[in-house]
Amino acid sequence: MGDFITEADGLETQEFILNLGPQHPSTHGVYRARLIMDGEIVVSAENKIGYLHRGIEKIAEGITYAQFTPYTTRFDYVSGAMQPWAWCLALEKLGNTVVPERAEYLRVIVGELQRIASHLVMLGSMVLDFSAITPWTYVFNAREEILDLLEAVSGSRLLVNYFVNGGVNADIPEGWAAKTEAALDGMLKRLDDFERMVSGNEIFLGRTKGIAPVSAAEAIEYGITGASLRASGVDFDMRRDSPYSVYDRFSFAVPVIKGGDSFDRYQLRVLEIRESVKIVRQALKTLPDGEVRAKVAKVWRPAPGEAYAATEAARGIMGYQVVSDGSTKPYRVHMRSPSFCNIGIIPAKAPGLTLQDFISFIASLDFVLGDIDR
């Protein structure tokens, strides 16, 4: 940063290598940044990933389509419920399955709840990287309320295996809609407290405002998607612009902020949570009756071919390419995971940041290592 000591008159400093990670409190997993540092200033950064690589794409070629569905929740384990969405969309394209309307609505509801939970994790872990433990507990308590809902509907809290090829696993239990409304209220109260504590906090503003601003052109150049793209001023959200499922039936705003710095990426998540609450409320109000799962053969053999589907997941565009050879197992599964592409900007933006700013930057990018390494 400009204010920091960048030139010591006549004094020479020695650069050194700092391996930030893979075991580090604020890399949110086994991410390693190989930093070349000049004192506290990052001279250059390099992403080192793959510590969590499980070869999921290869696993997919060995098991059936239905068996792979629970695996899809395991990449981005912070937003597990909405991860199979793109996979299911691709399968439905491949098999020309028509998903019942009620199932679509339930997908939207559960998906948006999961988006809220995921963004809450991002907010909490971001301020935790600035050592604010108290606000972190507020948002994580808020997330608990959402997770309780997910558990009631699917049985799992974190790796929610609810979406299946052709609909959803089961209908919502009785009284769940009312519980959801109450939980959203409770969640919003905690979020308000969190915002009062953090958003106007001068120290927080000092740590995030103007840190690693990503311009719209840069965001497009580096293929950033999701909230980080919208924080850079690009008005694009797949839910509105390329609507899948039944998103075109709800009215919601797509928040866009022009700045693109760490604070804007933080602020955008807060705004998106409030929009997601709106979507969930609308969907609950207009929830149609009917089946929740289309008939799909137990031994499902799609016609040979290829399908590509993408959704706006919590961290950006989650895309699946599924190639079928007519057998019960996929011939090739390729996934485009948002975190993997979003971290491409780190080496470009890191030089010149202090170590603390670097932490602020990677925290605001909101990546999940399971999503990067797959």
Add this chain to the structure above:
Amino acid sequence: MYGLGLLKGLGVSMKRFWMPKITEKYPEVQPKLPERSKGSFQYNKDSCTSCELCSMACPNGVIKVEWHKDESGKKRLDRYRMNLGHCLFCGLCVEACPTTPKSIDFKRDFALGCWRKEDIYRVWTKEWPAAESAPDPAAPASPSAPAQGGN
């Protein structure tokens, strides 16, 4: 600005200081789990027909069903093994089970931690009248091994 945000934050934390706490007194007060909560498994060996649909549905090869044929050619269950260490708790086996009541089903026992590695196995055996000799358990009783995920 000029510290107002900081004071607001102090106000919030002081407010929360006096508000009721949410900590659960866990071992004394057990959590109320919803009906569908996926914990451990319960197995009903009387309704099980050894059809192995659960074993085939499993993405990870968790379930192994061992059976033999009696004189009339009927499948007789010997042993039902689950390696919970590989289990994804996805529920595909429960979904696949064709019997009523479900032979394999979730129960809401979530305390799955154990001290010994052996304890992550869930094994249910069924004894048959002595006239029928149970086959050697080391020999592959089931016709095929379930697919291992990815390799």
Add this chain to the structure above:
Amino acid sequence: MVGFLTTIFNWVQGFLGLPATSLADALPWWDILWAFVYFVGAIILLIINVIMLIWIERRAAGFFQERVGPNRVGPFGLLQTINDTIKLLGKEWIMPAAADKLVYLIAPLLIVTVSVTMYGLLPYGPGITPVTLNVGILFFLAISSVNTLSVLMAGWGSNNKYSLLGGMRTVAQIISYEIPMALSIIGIVMITGSLDLGTIASAQSHVWNVFVQPVAFVIFVISALAELTKSPFDMTEAEQEFVAGYHTEYSGIRFTLFFMGEYANLFSMSALGVVLFFGGANGPFLPPWVWFIGKTYVFILFMLWIRWTFLRIRVDKMMKFNWKILIPISLANLLLTGVGIKIWQAATGAIRW
């Protein structure tokens, strides 16, 4: 040595409410033995104090965060810290192979020594000041900056980049923030006309200095937080950047000593704040030392409140805040205090124009 032990002997006697030097006069050869017993007692007092502080901190943190904090071991979880200490004592001592061994080993000892020394300077009440120095404040500030040395030694000796960066930050931070702290204290010294902590405390029997010197109080709190490396100035440890800062490579009893020193410093710094701004041991009804300890604990709670609300500030902003804001303000405060004293003296007729 005998003189030091005798003062401790007097100090503990003051706590017990015995008339000064009664036992020592009656049985002079008991001096050394009793002083030793009392010395051990004083150390135990320090340890109990630290244990209480850790418990208070964890409970308070829990309450701020909608939790209840440690509540299982002992009544209200009071024995939790003892439990943790025993666990820490049982841990393996790990030393990096490339560590600078002497420096690495001395660092944790030094930090505790400094804390114990600081305890001896505090006026717990009339007659129970272990060591009465007429340059008490000066000595207090001098000895508290030895902490810097210990942290730097730990950071350097560990031969770890995180530790080194943490230690380097500490040097910059603590040394810088000693300046506004000293400047804020000088105002009080000017008013009281003494450097002796006991005199300063007793001089506030009518009005506390916090009302006379509010600006100095704010500066003192900020710089005390920085000196103690508590949030928002917890650069030294900075888990999210440096894993654990200077004590990343320490384990077992060595880590415990760092931890103890940190909390002992928290107490002594808060006690200094109480002496300077809240009238020390002055108070009605209750014995003076109860007032002193009580006030100190309230002060500590106030610091914890700040600690558990705020985030960590950026290093360069912290330094800028110190040099560009705090020091000018404290200098201005000093000037204002000087002018005020002169006006007061003129008004009360102490001096002539």
Add this chain to the structure above:
Amino acid sequence: MRDIAILAAAVPGAEIKDGILLVRADRIVAALEALKKLGDFILFDISAVDRPAKAAPTAAAPGVAATSVAEVAAPEPCFELSYRLLDMKEKAKDFLTVRVILDHEAPSVPSVIGVWKSADVLEREVWDLMGVEFIGREKLGRILLRDDFVGHPLRKDFVMPKRERFLSPAWDRKAAEGGL
């Protein structure tokens, strides 16, 4: 999405097949540059599919008969490399797939890192897992797999190395005996 015919006209040497722009490997940089000039495209995915001469038979699952895979096998062994672009211009935004068919023996294609920087990590991933060589760029090193890994695991002819077990021998023996 903009009409694919218009897009194809703007791209030199492109042909349309099933809604996909097919481009020859040596012209992919020019094609993507032309698309970028049209504006409002994001390159957000690169994926490769291995189509060997005889589609590798997948191991049959228990109880499920293996199906013929002959019909999906390409007429010639090849690698399909798909560049997925996001069209943000029109109201209904959608994906555009630009596909390159690569030689199966030595798949190589010019790198498009100069057109979109987002191609950097994506190309590294494709090389790492599929072994498609990208020419004209630096550091095509392992990204997801470890540095000393041999082979490209997503190729159909890849033979999985024997799985390493991290359990104790006693435990293995016990498991083998079925005592667990």
